[in-house]
Amino acid sequence: xxxxxxxxxxxxxxxxxxxxxxxxxxxxxxxxxxxxxxxxxxxxxxxxxxxxxxxxxxxxxxxxxxxxxxxxxxxxxxxxxxxxxxxxxxxxxxxxxxxxxxxxxxxxxxxxxxx
Amino acid sequence: xxxxxxxxxxxxxxxxxxxxxxxxxxxxxxxxxxxxxxxxxxxxxxxxxxxxxxxxxxxxxxxxxxxxxxxxxxxxxxxxxxxxxxxxxxxxxxxxxxxxxxxxxxxxxxxxxxxxxxxxxxx
Amino acid sequence: xxxxxxxxxxxxxxxxxxxxxxxxxxxxxxxxxxxxxxxxxxxxxxxxxxxxxxxxxxxxxxxxxxxxxxxxxxxxxxxxxxxxxxxxxxxxxxxxxxxxxxxxxxxxxxxxxxxxxxxxxxxxxxxxxxxxxxxxxxxxxxxxxxxxxxxxxxxxxxxxxxx
Ligand SMILES: Nc1ncnc2c1ncn2[C@@H]1O[C@H](COP(=O)(O)OP(=O)(O)OP(=O)(O)O)[C@@H](O)[C@H]1O
Ligand SMILES: [Mg+2]
Numbered sequence: 001x002x003x004x005x006x007x008x009x010x011x012x013x014x015x016x017x018x019x020x021x022x023x024x025x026x027x028x029x030x031x032x033x034x035x036x037x038x039x040x041x042x043x044x045x046x047x048x049x050x051x052x053x054x055x056x057x058x059x060x061x062x063x064x065x066x067x068x069x070x071x072x073x074x075x076x077x078x079x080x081x082x083x084x085x086x087x088x089x090x091x092x093x094x095x096x097x098x099x100x101x102x103x104x105x106x107x108x109x110x111x112x113x114x115x
Numbered sequence: 116x117x118x119x120x121x122x123x124x125x126x127x128x129x130x131x132x133x134x135x136x137x138x139x140x141x142x143x144x145x146x147x148x149x150x151x152x153x154x155x156x157x158x159x160x161x162x163x164x165x166x167x168x169x170x171x172x173x174x175x176x177x178x179x180x181x182x183x184x185x186x187x188x189x190x191x192x193x194x195x196x197x198x199x200x201x202x203x204x205x206x207x208x209x210x211x212x213x214x215x216x217x218x219x220x221x222x223x224x225x226x227x228x229x230x231x232x233x234x235x236x237x238x
Numbered sequence: 239x240x241x242x243x244x245x246x247x248x249x250x251x252x253x254x255x256x257x258x259x260x261x262x263x264x265x266x267x268x269x270x271x272x273x274x275x276x277x278x279x280x281x282x283x284x285x286x287x288x289x290x291x292x293x294x295x296x297x298x299x300x301x302x303x304x305x306x307x308x309x310x311x312x313x314x315x316x317x318x319x320x321x322x323x324x325x326x327x328x329x330x331x332x333x334x335x336x337x338x339x340x341x342x343x344x345x346x347x348x349x350x351x352x353x354x355x356x357x358x359x360x361x362x363x364x365x366x367x368x369x370x371x372x373x374x375x376x377x378x379x380x381x382x383x384x385x386x387x388x389x390x391x392x393x394x395x396x397x398x399x400x401x
Contacts, residue, residue, distance in 0.1 A: 102221020
């Protein structure tokens with residue numbers, strides 16, 4: 001399932017969406033950048049409350065398929081601009097981490113690449 | 116869902132509060148940021164977190180959460196467990212990550228907590 | 239309606255001051271949980287206990303992370319509960335900015351401990367019926383938060399009702 005399909009299924013709002021065809025291989029949740037750096041795997045969608053610039057850097061470095069910002073304030077314009085620049089898919093939702101993870105998990109386990 | 120079912124489903128170890136595993140939880144909140152937890156507008160939820168700090172347990176206490184489920188196989192230090200025990204907050208720990216933990220519980224019917232909406236803060 | 243300063247009415251039932259040293263991160267929440275237990279012991283209404291504890295938690299955190307130390311005074315009146323936070327600096331330059339949801343200058347180490355969502359002051363403000371934030375840059379910051387105990391004077395917990 002690609003990022004566009006995930007975005008549509010979860011009703012996500014695009015903040016920056018340069019690669020909608022990116023394949024979403026799984027999900028990862030953390031509000032700690034160090035954990036995302038250490039534990040996220042390439043292709044995963046990262047669900048987080050954090051919405052500052054470093055999130056974009058981590059997503060890029062770890063080659064994540066998308067970042068989903070859980071409910072919270074609108075990210076600063078420079079975050080959106082940086083995501084666009086770096087080619088990082090950045091989307092947001094009004095739902096919290098638990099709900100986003102729950103729905104994405106259900107969505108991906110229905111897909112062909114079920115474990 | 117009862118806490119013992121939560122433990123079973125996520126293959127969690129019960130660090131403290133074994134006598135409270137009959138407790139019912141019907142809502143879950145997954146968060147590492149304490150302010151996020153502090154904007155939940157209901158009580159008696161399961162706090163799912165990667166934090167093992169004493170602050171995480173104190174937040175659960177202040178919010179009247181039903182229990183704390185720690186993810187990614189982190190284990191808090193003894194004083195934190197002792198504090199939770201004294202505060203009457205069951206502490207569970209699973210090896211699974213936050214994503215899978217939330218996914219499993221959600222797919223078994225645990226519902227998300229409601230939060231104070233961000234738009235409510237304006238003005 | 240909308241009292242900007244609580245009239246000095248009602249009897250003072252309880253008063254206590256807690257100290258929060260600079261950088262006391264591991265202790266964050268210790269004052270709030272004590273405050274919660276005290277209020278419950280005094281038979282304060284559960285909704286009031288909850289709001290006051292949340293306000294206290296956020297205020298306590300900010301003193302520990304951002305200041306050179308400070309103190310929190312809890313006052314329980316017949317008709318309201320009040321929290322006074324004061325610290326010895328550095329003070330806040332732009333009071334509008336810090337009230338904005340998402341604004342945070344939390345350092346990386348604090349973010350790794352679960353702080354820095356920039357929702358602390360908005361959370362405090364939202365849970366208080368009266369919230370007064372004053373600061374003298376270079377000197378310190380003082381916050382007074384009041385939660386009314388009677389339902390009619392309390393802020394609705396649903397949609398924002400204040401102008
Ligand atoms: N007592 C204080 N003295 C000086 N600066 C403060 C004080 N309290 C808050 N601030 C400043 O205001 C900002 C916003 O505070 P707020 O509590 O809303 O968010 P935060 O502490 O950064 O994150 P969170 O509370 O969500 O963990 C802080 O990042 C800090 O710059
Ligand atoms: Mg704060």
